[in-house]
Amino acid sequence: MTTERRFSRRIPYLAAATAGLILLAACGSSSDDSGSGAQDSGKGPAAPGAKAADSAAIPTQDVVSAIAADPALRAELPAKVRDGGKLILGTTRAPGTVGLPHGGEVNGTPVGLDVDLRNAVAKVLGIEWDVQYGTFPTVIPGVQNGRYDVGQDNFGVTEEREKVVDFATYLNDGQAFLGSRDTPVDTVKELTDLCGLTIATAPGSTFQQILTDGAGKCAALGRKPYKVQYFSDNATILLGLQNGKVDVSFGPTLGVKYEAAHLPNTKFLGEISTTAVGFVTAKDSxxxxxxxxxxxxxxxxxxxxxxxxxxNLPGSGIATSEVNPKPSF
Incomplete structure (x- = not known):
């Protein structure tokens, strides 16, 4: 969900509704992915012609500021972090709202589930985040080389990633499909349900990995293979789905469900797998x-x-956070 972050997709209404998500304008697990993540999953600026949506539709209640610091947990941090009171967090900028529920930005202020979760964690640890922006493919390398103390971008836990970074999980996301009203399938339970269709997803994500690994399944059944197009910009994927250039988008379940609920003329086609998503740190940090x-x-x-x-994401959380759980991929 990887769940990879977060990314999204969709027309006439597009100018009106991409509006909806584009300022209502990412996750890859991820994110990544999952997605994510997001994402997993780049988040980019709104596509030309896409409008901003009514930001009043975005929940604004404060669920973080009353959280108290826990001195015992703060003591687990390295002395230099405690002394400085900050951790450098690497992530990707999510302009507008196309990356919700994971992340977005309204009037210059980051909003979203992932934003609330990381800010709540900072409150418990008694520190602040020094948020620095990269791109989805550069955040994990940035954690490896010490540029960032922590990475967050709806990164799904994978075997390959656990070789180079550690994870501390904070939610479960999945890998799911969104179709337009005219997409000739209503349910996707496995990749062979997509034979002959054009799928859009994010490069460098678990979504790409899944589609690449399954590329020969349609031919093995004597059916026309699916085609995959890669875009790092959520708005471009939305436009492609809306204008018929793409049949299906493949992204993090939480984001896909959010899109299906907020974007007219789209439909949730189903989820084929789930992935734990976590913050990433250097190995043995x-x-x-x-x-x-x-x-x-x-x-x-x-x-x-x-x-x-x-x-409004009941049933999407985890019962217990873990360091480096068994990967799904």
Whole structure:
């Protein structure tokens, strides 16, 4: 969901509704992916002609500021972090709202589920985030080389990623499909349901990995293979789906469900797999354990559930955060 971040997709209404999501204008797990993530999953500026949506539709309740710091969990952080009071967080900028529910930006302020979760974790640890922006493919390398202390971009837990970074999980996302009203399938349970169709997804994501791994399945059944087009910009994927150049978009379940609920003339086609999503840190960094314990504090204290309720995502959370759980991929 990887769940990879977050990314999205869709017409006439597009100018009106992409509007909806484009300022209502990413996850890859991810994100990534999952997606994600997002994402997984680049987030880019709105496509030409896409309008902004009514930001009043975005939930605004404060579910973070009342969260208290836990001195015992703060003590788990390295001394230099405690002394400086900050952790450098690498992520991607998500202009507009096409990357919701994971992340977006309204009037210059980051909003979204992932934003609330990371800010809640910072409150528990008694630190602030120094948010720095990269691109989806550069965040994990940036964590590896020390540019960032933590990476967050709806990164799904994968075997390959766990070789180079550690994960502290904070939600489950999945890999799901969105179609236009005219897409000739209503349900996707496996990749062979997509034979002969054109699929849009994000490069460098778990979505790409899944589609690449399954590329020969249609031919093995004597059916026309699916085609894949890669876009790092959510708005471009939306436009492609809306104008008929793309039959199906493939992205993180939470984002796809959000799109289906907010974008007319689209339909949720189904989810084919799920992935744990987490913050990423350098291998063997004590920060991963601190992040895990902070998420678990939020879970046991009820703040975690309140964040998910704000974004109307019941059943999408995790029962327990883990460091480096068994990967799905």
């Amino acid at each position: 004590p920060v991963a354990k601190a992040l895990r314990d902070a998420v678990n504090k939020l879970i046991t204290g009820g703040d975690y559930a309140r964040i998910f309720a704000k974004w």
